[in-house]
Amino acid sequence: MSPPSEKIIIGSDHAGYALKEFIKTELDRLGIQHKDIGTNSMDSVDYPIYAARVAKGVASGEYARGIAICGSGLGASMVANRFKGIRAALCVTEDMARYSRQHNNANVLVLGERITPLDIASKVLRIWLEEEFEGGRHERRVKQIDEITEKEDL
Ligand code: RB5
Numbered sequence: 001m002s003p004p005s006e007k008i009i010i011g012s013d014h015a016g017y018a019l020k021e022f023i024k025t026e027l028d029r030l031g032i033q034h035k036d037i038g039t040n041s042m043d044s045v046d047y048p049i050y051a052a053r054v055a056k057g058v059a060s061g062e063y064a065r066g067i068a069i070c071g072s073g074l075g076a077s078m079v080a081n082r083f084k085g086i087r088a089a090l091c092v093t094e095d096m097a098r099y100s101r102q103h104n105n106a107n108v109l110v111l112g113e114r115i116t117p118l119d120i121a122s123k124v125l126r127i128w129l130e131e132e133f134e135g136g137r138h139e140r141r142v143k144q145i146d147e148i149t150e151k152e153d154l
Contacts, residue, residue, distance in 0.1 A: 016069030051079035073112030099129035
């Protein structure tokens, strides 16, 4: 398999469309390439389709990281986290963005347009892009995420 693209895969439903467009301009400003998988207007669509497209792009190894957006961020994170290998983090504060990278190695950032003002979304994005996974004890725990549902002796 070819190495994951440095491009970020991004998608939203109608309720996250405006924030998606804003985040794309922020990515442009930072010189980060992105692949937009829709939706392309504020016409009502179903968030599971768009969150799943983002999650699939990352879970398949094609993209190293993704951004999924809906109205609250809740539906998109529920969907994305169904995919093996996906660690989707709904971040509403800068601290959440920082910990999601340092401790959880989040590979999908989830945002909610209805709950996150643009100035906070911009800060959350930047932190999520810049912070590194700390590894160490967190490596073991992150590995457990994908194995935990198979484990019988909990
Ligand atoms: C759409 O109205 C809204 O339900 C959706 O964007 C999301 O917030 C679901 O969790």
